[in-house]
Amino acid sequence: MALAQAKADALAARIAGLSLPQGGWLGAARADALARLSTMGLPGKRDEYWRYTDPSSLNQPEAPHAALFDAGDEAPIFDAIARLKIVFTDGVFDAGASDPLTLAGVEIIRLADAGATDIHWAREIYGVLEARGQTPVQRPFAALNTAFATDGVLVRVTGRAALPISLIYNHASESSDAMLHHCIKVEAGAELTVLENGPGAARLTKVLEVDLAEGATFHHIRAQGRDHQRRACTHVFARLARNALFKSFTLTANGRLTRNDAVIELLGDDAAAHVAGAAVGDGDFHHDDTVFITHAGQRCESRQVFKKVLMNGAVGVFQGKILVKQGAQKTDGYQISQSLLLDGDSQFLAKPELEIYADDVKCSHGSTSGAIDDVALFYLQSRGVPKRAAQSLLVLAFLAEAIAEVADEAIAEDIRSRLEGWLARHEH
Amino acid sequence: MLEIKNLHVKLQEEDKIILRGVDLSIKAGEVHAIMGPNGSGKSTLSYVLAGRDGYEVTDGSATLEGAELLEMEPEERAAAGLFLAFQYPVEIPGVGNMTFLRTAVNAQRKARGEEELSAGDFLKVVRAKAKTLKIDADMLKRPVNVGFSGGEKKRNEILQMAMLEPKMCILDETDSGLDVDAMKLVAEGVNALRDAGRSFLVITHYQRLLDHIKPDVVHIMAAGRIIRTGGPELALEVEHNGYADLLAEVK
Ligand SMILES: Nc1ncnc2c1ncn2[C@@H]1O[C@H](COP(=O)(O)OP(=O)(O)O)[C@@H](O)[C@H]1O
Numbered sequence A: 001m002a003l004a005q006a007k008a009d010a011l012a013a014r015i016a017g018l019s020l021p022q023g024g025w026l027g028a029a030r031a032d033a034l035a036r037l038s039t040m041g042l043p044g045k046r047d048e049y050w051r052y053t054d055p056s057s058l059n060q061p062e063a064p065h066a067a068l069f070d071a072g073d074e075a076p077i078f079d080a081i082a083r084l085k086i087v088f089t090d091g092v093f094d095a096g097a098s099d100p101l102t103l104a105g106v107e108i109i110r111l112a113d114a115g116a117t118d119i120h121w122a123r124e125i126y127g128v129l130e131a132r133g134q135t136p137v138q139r140p141f142a143a144l145n146t147a148f149a150t151d152g153v154l155v156r157v158t159g160r161a162a163l164p165i166s167l168i169y170n171h172a173s174e175s176s177d178a179m180l181h182h183c184i185k186v187e188a189g190a191e192l193t194v195l196e197n198g199p200g201a202a203r204l205t206k207v208l209e210v211d212l213a214e215g216a217t218f219h220h221i222r223a224q225g226r227d228h229q230r231r232a233c234t235h236v237f238a239r240l241a242r243n244a245l246f247k248s249f250t251l252t253a254n255g256r257l258t259r260n261d262a263v264i265e266l267l268g269d270d271a272a273a274h275v276a277g278a279a280v281g282d283g284d285f286h287h288d289d290t291v292f293i294t295h296a297g298q299r300c301e302s303r304q305v306f307k308k309v310l311m312n313g314a315v316g317v318f319q320g321k322i323l324v325k326q327g328a329q330k331t332d333g334y335q336i337s338q339s340l341l342l343d344g345d346s347q348f349l350a351k352p353e354l355e356i357y358a359d360d361v362k363c364s365h366g367s368t369s370g371a372i373d374d375v376a377l378f379y380l381q382s383r384g385v386p387k388r389a390a391q392s393l394l395v396l397a398f399l400a401e402a403i404a405e406v407a408d409e410a411i412a413e414d415i416r417s418r419l420e421g422w423l424a425r426h427e428h
Numbered sequence B: 001m002l003e004i005k006n007l008h009v010k011l012q013e014e015d016k017i018i019l020r021g022v023d024l025s026i027k028a029g030e031v032h033a034i035m036g037p038n039g040s041g042k043s044t045l046s047y048v049l050a051g052r053d054g055y056e057v058t059d060g061s062a063t064l065e066g067a068e069l070l071e072m073e074p075e076e077r078a079a080a081g082l083f084l085a086f087q088y089p090v091e092i093p094g095v096g097n098m099t100f101l102r103t104a105v106n107a108q109r110k111a112r113g114e115e116e117l118s119a120g121d122f123l124k125v126v127r128a129k130a131k132t133l134k135i136d137a138d139m140l141k142r143p144v145n146v147g148f149s150g151g152e153k154k155r156n157e158i159l160q161m162a163m164l165e166p167k168m169c170i171l172d173e174t175d176s177g178l179d180v181d182a183m184k185l186v187a188e189g190v191n192a193l194r195d196a197g198r199s200f201l202v203i204t205h206y207q208r209l210l211d212h213i214k215p216d217v218v219h220i221m222a223a224g225r226i227i228r229t230g231g232p233e234l235a236l237e238v239e240h241n242g243y244a245d246l247l248a249e250v251k
């Protein structure tokens, strides 16, 4: 299908300055992705899943400027967690700041080094999960990323990874435009935790493809960078075989624009996928979680738990879908999206969807938007808790169900303390 | 301890007058009871003293040990020594009961310039006090009042009171919804706190709580006023004759 001329022109402008590495299996995968992108074009405001989020700052060829954020003397998140660090600054691998890419039970190769070698396992993932995730909803920025990503890591886990892999995204230039793409294959029965943190660039486009074999376990905990003006457009594509477990949690504080897509396919029986997010935004903050979970196997469980705290005109978006395919009996699907609006200026837009083609399933979804409970606030104050502290306690209580999705208690505590800090710094 | 003078209160949002000149004086160490028909303004009085929004004081004053309560934030009133056991204790999903108690105790200590209790010390005290109220470890871990039975909620109020050691305790229908055994537990909890420096205002519908918590003074409230004040025998009179005679007398 030919694109309208305006869309074709916009796409041509967007990719004019990008280079498409050629050759090898990776070059072929990139060329395929570009072909996909060329039929889709960039998203427009009239596209069904871009009605609530304006894609123009992601479409424009140059990244909009984003001032660097000074975190003062606060230690970076996950600092106290033992992990293997892999650092990218403005999308460029930083060998000096990274640990050697060796970890028992794990193979790690940089995407930038992967094109020349024939990595069979990655060939079956790179751009493959992304391409599967293009139907029924198109995700042009993911195809753009597969075609033009400059770096990332390819990780294959064969045992129980000795440490979490920690991907750190630094932002050093006010006009940087980074495109990173990671592939993770967790083999049968193997286990891996991936931590991600940092803004990455003025504009970060990221794809994470995760393939879980039978009985594999994958934990993903991410803290998106606090830079107020940064923009991020991220995608997680996951495919789960029988008995696999996938858990992903995202903390977002600040950022002018964040669009996080999660596209998850429960292919084998008895698999479980949880995606959760806690977002806090003050003022010029637009945060969009777009989730699509497909149940194809039987007796699979999925949970979506998304909570947003919004103030001073911040905007939260949630578009979450559970698709239960024919034959996916005994599916247990749960979805909740809630916002806490700390003033009348903020806005929460939700589009929860269920589409079910099997008869023996249990699916629930709910979406609410509300203010702080005045009665609970008074109750706390009447016990001597000052108003601000009482409000913070209630905000954290509101976020608790999402944070409860973080299995590791030390990491969950780190996340709670970041949120407490944020609440203490923001008048509400 | 507590001096209420000519207190007039209306709803903020409506032109509805609820309290029409309440006078009440409670000395240190005394236990006063307020009885009265539903809707007479008893809970409103307790809320106004604790500082809940939605009410407008149009006249009068209320002081705690000489300090004007009505000008303070609710948390300042608590730090000054006021405590209200709610008629309907509030559920707070997501906040653990223990966290709630520790936050409250330490906030008050901080407001009074005292050192915060260490986690270990706090735990010891809470466990001991919870045990006497038959509050088990599970209730301490659960979110505040969520899924608690009526009786558990009321016992939890008394636990908070015991932890915060206020000077002026107001109990709003703490007996309602309790069976005899639970009422005894609650009464014992209250009696254990009675001392010369602490006063109580016990709001109740029924005389039976006053069999367990012996009041020094009993007031009858109707239509936003205290219409009679007497000794414990006044409660017995109400128990036998109901409020009708008293109300007729006033009219
Ligand atoms: N927030 C409120 N909104 C509307 N009416 C109220 C409110 N608070 C109290 N009232 C009214 O004031 C009167 C006294 O109520 P309350 O103080 O609860 O009485 P009591 O505790 O003695 O039963 C009742 O008529 C009640 O309906």
Ligand SMILES: [Mg+2]
Pocket (backbone or CB within 6 Å): B042, B043, B044, B087, B172, B173
């Ligand atoms: Mg009442």
